[in-house]
Amino acid sequence: MAEDKKYKFLNPVGTYMPVKTFPLAPRLDRLDGKEIWISITGEPDFTIPLERRLKMDYPNVNWKVKKTYWFVQDPLTDEEMKTADGLIQGICW
């Protein structure tokens, strides 16, 4: 093969399917009286004091808790989603 001969090289990179991107949900105008879930996924060294501090520092929030050691969340049910005003997820993504 001549060193200067040109070739076409095929693309090995996987194909993205089109992804629709969405805006974030509107944020809360206040915390008092809101129903906010703490969704705990492991890391108890952090999540136990987090839950305690949230409840202590923001006593007028209706705090609710979902807890698993697994790194896949215990999700809100459809019914729970109807009244949920917010959710803190930790520690995972």
Add this chain to the structure above:
Amino acid sequence: MPYIADLEKAGIPTVLVDFEDQESMVKQEALVNGMPHVRYVHASRTIPGPADVDRILKDIIDGLVRPLTPDEKKAGEYYPPQPRVIFEGTYDEAHEFFSRTQYVPRPLYAPVSVYTDGLPIVLPTEERVAAMLKGTSHRPEEMITYQSDRVVGFGGEVKKRDLVRFQPLKRTATVEKVATIAVMSGCRPEYLPVVLAIAESGCPTGTTVYNNQWMCASGPIVKEIGMNAGCGMLGPGNPANSTIGRAYQLMAVNLGGAVPGINRMSSIGSPVNRGGMCFAEYEEGLPPGWKGLNEEHGYNKTDSVVMVMGTEGGMDGAQFSPGGYRALQKSGHGGIARRLGVKGQPGPHNFLDYVLPGVWAGGREGARTFIMVHEMARHLYELGFKSKDEVYEYIWKKGLEPLSEYRKRSWVDLTTNGWMGKEPISGKPWKDLPDDYMVSVAGARPNQNCIIVCGSDEEVCVQMTGGPRGGWGAFSPVYSVDAWR
């Protein structure tokens, strides 16, 4: 992340707490799940929890109440250009192109190859890819789909013909893309059905800990393409073993988009993944009545399959002093015989009694895949184990220990869901069981363990953490090669 995206779409504001070194991964996950501006706060890996909460509590609350920016209010579409031909030029120019690296900051501070595993590749010209495609009857433009109904990672179910999404970026691939990568890996066309079967796995790269990705072929394909099922089969030298193993890693890089430090977070990585590891089962070495991997997973003896494993944990082995194993089995001489209390008694003796006590030392709980030479499998057969299942049962029972000891292990906090779940054998809550309740550290069921017989002669047994029939991901990781011929 799909869950968080669903909540935000439903109008529920969220804040994530993650670790700083995972920021790039979180951003990528957010994008491919359609929520590119997810709010997150970094916890510390080293600050004690109460102090860390003090540090970031206000930021967490702020994420729920701070008004959205204009960017955070935007909707749109992510669909980057994806040309079929990625480069035109001479070989030298293409070599430079495919050797490109990207600099990855924390936690790497080092360059990582964009298209390769860090080593030079065979350049994927159109002509070479066309030649590779002669190794399958599938059309180049056909999408990679599941060839059977199956359970995938973390209990997800997929149906035959569902699109395979390559993790972590959820991308897809055609047969031609897989053939392109097979060329890059150095495969021959006759290997392509195996590579396509492996592609069906989605080529995941595991979590943050110590994930090994490896594959084992079983059935007629092993001889057809000249795979090494004998001496050195886990090591270098055999073209089919080496290039097929490499193809997995190049698919993870190119199809999945896996990048160390960005979304491939295995903390110290694994040497198993550096070159890619594929090997083969030595069918002729199976004792009478022992099933091969194909038959163990519902296929026929004449079916060719490949088992694709992503095991969290290490590899450890039992290598006996030269002649020590043989001395045990021939005449009951040597240290192993003394340990087993069979001095002077000719074999066969159960070497598992020698090996197993150390297998589940701290941090090593769970099922195992035992890779053993045919002679050792034959000794188990002569001892009365007329099937692999009987060996699995024996191994599992050897793993029984009191709950009081089981509680002192690491992974069990996770696998018992913080002891809030139920023990699978008794069906009772973990918290209700007495300290002397016996739990096996060798998997939830005996047949979560696995034996692969290889064809070498020096007596060695290697244990890979994890097995193919259960565990965390509830994988069913055996794929038909014949479906991709």
